[in-house]
Amino acid sequence: MKVTNRSLHRDIAYFYVGLIIAFSFSGIILNHRQDWYPMNYTYDSQEVALALPAEKEITKEFLITATKDFNAEYDGHRIRNGSLRVYFKDNGILDMKLTDTKGTLEFKRKVPIIGHSMYLHKSTNNFWIWYSDIFGVAMLIIAITGMLIPAGKNGFKKRGWKLALLGMLFPLLFLILFP
Numbered sequence: 536m537k538v539t540n541r542s543l544h545r546d547i548a549y550f551y552v553g554l555i556i557a558f559s560f561s562g563i564i565l566n567h568r569q570d571w572y573p574m575n576y577t578y579d580s581q582e583v584a585l586a587l588p589a590e591k592e593i594t595k596e597f598l599i600t601a602t603k604d605f606n607a608e609y610d611g612h613r614i615r616n617g618s619l620r621v622y623f624k625d626n627g628i629l630d631m632k633l634t635d636t637k638g639t640l641e642f643k644r645k646v647p648i649i650g651h652s653m654y655l656h657k658s659t660n661n662f663w664i665w666y667s668d669i670f671g672v673a674m675l676i677i678a679i680t681g682m683l684i685p686a687g688k689n690g691f692k693k694r695g696w697k698l699a700l701l702g703m704l705f706p707l708l709f710l711i712l713f714p
Contacts, residue, residue, distance in 0.1 A: 544680035547673050554655075554670055561653040573646030574653050575626065580641045583629065590614060590633055602629065605640060 536542075548555075564573060585601055587593060598621055599609045607623035614620075614633070621629040631638025645651055655663070682691045682699065691699070 540680040557652040573650040575643035
């Protein structure tokens, strides 16, 4: 089998088509995560009552005892800016102000498929980092071989270079104008 720019371009694109689609969707969603964040959506929310002691007395032991009726297993907590957040092992989160006696207990899940594909963008697993680096190299090969595929009157030498230059201009302008 003869390896050509066209066959290399085609075969690498075929191999990575699933990852290209997953990264495309999750990248678009990450760009709009302030509007919609499918890594976790609330599937159950309830108001709960919890009488809090003084801030220095809010300990792990206190919270385990105080939240035992919430049907959720304590996983950790934090106090910040006058608010308490308690984390539970089953993706539950309790939020309340230190001055209130009521808070909101929410249970969250990932949106199937889309929420899970976003994990690919955020993973710090060593195997995945190497695989993603190889994917990045493959994308460079796809881009370069795509430019070198002879296409007659509409090839890279005729008009392709103009489109490529225009395509590179947008990220450069963004980096210059919005550092």
